[in-house]
Amino acid sequence: MKRLFGVSLLSLVLITRLSAQEVDIFGYFEPQFTVIYLDQNYYQLQSNKLRVDLKSNPDENIEFGANFDWLVYHGKREWSFWDFIPKEVTSSVDPYRKARYRFTYDDRSFLDNAYLRFTCPSFDLMVGKQQISLGTGYAWNPTDIFNVKDLTDPTYEQPGHNAARIDWPLRNGFAILALYSPESTWENSGKLLRLKGRWRHFDFSVIGSETEWTLTDYNYPYYNLASFHRRRLLGGDCVGELLGLGVWAEGAYNFVKDSKDFWELVVGGDYTFDSELYLMLEFYHHSLAKSDYRQYDLNDWLRFFHQEQKSITRDQVCWLAQYPLTDLLKIGGSALISLSDGSIAFIPTVLYSLHENLELTLIGNINVGKEGKAYGSNQGHSLLLRSRVYF
Amino acid sequence: MRSTRYTLFLLLVGCLCASNGTAQSVTISADTIIQKVTQVMNPAQSKGKMQMTIVTTSKKTRTFVYLAYSKNHGEKTLMKYLQPSRVKGQSILMLNNADDIWIYFPRTRRVRKLATHAKKQKMEGSDFSYEDMGAGDAFIEEFKSRLLGEGKKQDRLCYKLELTRMAESTSGYSKLVMWVDKENFVPLVIDYYHDDDSTLLEKELVLSDIKVIDKIPTPMQMVMYNRLDRTQTSMEFLEVSYKVNLEDDLFTERGMKK
Numbered sequence: 001m002k003r004l005f006g007v008s009l010l011s012l013v014l015i016t017r018l019s020a021q022e023v024d025i026f027g028y029f030e031p032q033f034t035v036i037y038l039d040q041n042y043y044q045l046q047s048n049k050l051r052v053d054l055k056s057n058p059d060e061n062i063e064f065g066a067n068f069d070w071l072v073y074h075g076k077r078e079w080s081f082w083d084f085i086p087k088e089v090t091s092s093v094d095p096y097r098k099a100r101y102r103f104t105y106d107d108r109s110f111l112d113n114a115y116l117r118f119t120c121p122s123f124d125l126m127v128g129k130q131q132i133s134l135g136t137g138y139a140w141n142p143t144d145i146f147n148v149k150d151l152t153d154p155t156y157e158q159p160g161h162n163a164a165r166i167d168w169p170l171r172n173g174f175a176i177l178a179l180y181s182p183e184s185t186w187e188n189s190g191k192l193l194r195l196k197g198r199w200r201h202f203d204f205s206v207i208g209s210e211t212e213w214t215l216t217d218y219n220y221p222y223y224n225l226a227s228f229h230r231r232r233l234l235g236g237d238c239v240g241e242l243l244g245l246g247v248w249a250e251g252a253y254n255f256v257k258d259s260k261d262f263w264e265l266v267v268g269g270d271y272t273f274d275s276e277l278y279l280m281l282e283f284y285h286h287s288l289a290k291s292d293y294r295q296y297d298l299n300d301w302l303r304f305f306h307q308e309q310k311s312i313t314r315d316q317v318c319w320l321a322q323y324p325l326t327d328l329l330k331i332g333g334s335a336l337i338s339l340s341d342g343s344i345a346f347i348p349t350v351l352y353s354l355h356e357n358l359e360l361t362l363i364g365n366i367n368v369g370k371e372g373k374a375y376g377s378n379q380g381h382s383l384l385l386r387s388r389v390y391f
Numbered sequence: 392m393r394s395t396r397y398t399l400f401l402l403l404v405g406c407l408c409a410s411n412g413t414a415q416s417v418t419i420s421a422d423t424i425i426q427k428v429t430q431v432m433n434p435a436q437s438k439g440k441m442q443m444t445i446v447t448t449s450k451k452t453r454t455f456v457y458l459a460y461s462k463n464h465g466e467k468t469l470m471k472y473l474q475p476s477r478v479k480g481q482s483i484l485m486l487n488n489a490d491d492i493w494i495y496f497p498r499t500r501r502v503r504k505l506a507t508h509a510k511k512q513k514m515e516g517s518d519f520s521y522e523d524m525g526a527g528d529a530f531i532e533e534f535k536s537r538l539l540g541e542g543k544k545q546d547r548l549c550y551k552l553e554l555t556r557m558a559e560s561t562s563g564y565s566k567l568v569m570w571v572d573k574e575n576f577v578p579l580v581i582d583y584y585h586d587d588d589s590t591l592l593e594k595e596l597v598l599s600d601i602k603v604i605d606k607i608p609t610p611m612q613m614v615m616y617n618r619l620d621r622t623q624t625s626m627e628f629l630e631v632s633y634k635v636n637l638e639d640d641l642f643t644e645r646g647m648k649k
Contacts, residue, residue: 026476130500131499132500133500157498158499169644175644201490239504240506241507244508246506246507246509270509271506271508272509274586276512278512324513324516326449327448328447328516353516356455356477357476357477359477390475390476390477
């Protein structure tokens with residue numbers, strides 16, 4: 001790892017030295033400290049993240065962009081999903097299997113994004129590792145087959161994906177997006193086609209995509225047995241204004257080969273009061289998730305933790321409030337409320353602008369539901385302090 | 392929503408001012424003055440580089456630099472942040488006289504559409520809301536104007552106008568009082584009165600350092616004083632040009648990301 005770090009750093013220095021006149025260099029450093037209260041014990045996890053972005057325009061119509069990330073962890077790095085699963089579920093599983101559910105926060109250094117964008121008169125072509133953002137939902141995006149958001153911090157940047165995309169603007173605000181994300185074969189590669197348009201003050205899109213969906217059987221006696229299914233998605237989204245409220249909706253139906261089809265739906269609305277108090281409410285339905293918490297089994301929990309399935313509970317809402325206490329201090333919070341099992345997670349947040357390029361963020365996570373429910377208290381509570389300095 | 396129009400962007404980006412007119416007769420009507428102001432504040436196209444400095448309640452400063460483009464007499468505007476690093480690459484697109492607003496976040500490559508209510512939010516914590524940054528003909532469309540008399544501001548002879556919000560208007564201000572330079576029809580001071588109380592002064596905008604650029608008189612410096620929060624935000628042109636030919640493609644999602 002150290003060697004890789006050194007090589008990466010050297011490469012970066014060389015690149016910047018060689019073409020310092022042409023390459024724009026920026027990024028941020030982000031130290032983070034987390035305290036976790038779990039099963040009557042306190043644990044600490046710290047991380048330091050350095051992100052360095054490069055951007056260059058070798059020609060008026062060509063853009064090169066990339067970013068390297070270095071991440072190092074300290075404190076309690078070894079965890080097991082087992083500890084977050086209700087005892088009622090784990091009690092029926094052989095204890096020797098616990099080792100299969102461990103995970104570690106390993107130090108990492110990697111090329112997160114690296115792409116070339118060609119601007120042609122009638123379309124843009126972008127190839128390489130790049131961020132893909134789809135959908136209008138805040139906490140959940142049914143049409144996004146590439147990313148799953150962290151519910152405690154949904155606006156955090158997503159990782160880059162290897163892809164080639166063409167953005168083809170049409171007339172009157174309409175545009176077509178065609179994207180191909182190659183894997184080992186054509187069949188298991190990601191493909192996406194989207195038509196985006198505008199009607200009055202509404203933006204809308206229709207989307208069709210295909211990808212390979214990994215579904216793991218964590219109950220298999222000998223190992224975690226992964227199966228791969230072709231998943232075809234047909235969906236759409238819209239965003240606009242209704243009776244003075246900001247409104248959006250996003251939905252998708254998924255045709256899954258050799259497994260159950262499912263559908264997801266997001267409906268949301270928001271409003272800013274004259275006092276600048278901002279309120280948002282978003283509803284999410286996942287037809288594959290269960291409505292009775294007593295039926296959540298080991299696979300449900302682990303597929304949710306591994307982001308194979310976006311939700312363990314069928315119907316839930318995300319409620320968000322933000323208020324600028326001063327011109328530099330913003331307080332707020334969100335609540336994730338499972339309508340199916342009645343459990344709630346509170347996520348208070350504080351954002352302070354210490355300097356124009358330095359932000360402090362405090363994010364709590366308090367699960368108050370009964371053990372066994374989606375946001376059960378057995379999953380512990382946490383407090384995260386993050387500072388980020390941009391350069 | 393359309394309250395957007397009267398403030399800044401015109402004043403800012405696009406600004407300003409046209410007409411190399413001569414002093415007008417005192418018999419000029421309020422409607423004529425406000426039409427000339429609107430005309431003066433909406434050049435056909437503009438491109439500028441601006442610096443915005445916020446002085447917070449704790450007397451800390453925050454400085455932003457951005458590029459600003461405007462077309463169709465302020466009907467389309469685009470802002471692209473250059474500094475500080477925290478917001479570098481972020482852009483704001485306003486179409487249909489700021490009735491439709493989108494924000495682009497480069498770190499997530501996500502474009503977010505803002506509803507009308509979100510325009511009340513302060514832009515990057517400044518004393519300008521997104522609404523204030525809009526452009527267009529709001530002085531005419533949203534307010535009924537009345538000539539109160541004449542007076543002096545910045546040692547210039549000015550018309551003093553009162554603009555009262557029309558019943559059907561959705562403007563966030565109940566009333567404006569404006570001092571307009573009699574010679575070039577540039578507004579030198581605009582007082583903004585509270586949404587719910589037409590006697591409560593909420594903000595005051597002062598425009599100064601007027602230079603003629605491409606034959607258009609342009610206030611190079613603008614300061615918005617928030618009389619309630621006791622904060623202020625200044626904006627100044629670092630560069631500005633009105634002799635530009637901006638493509639329509641610039642004012643699209645594609646243009647925001649470029």
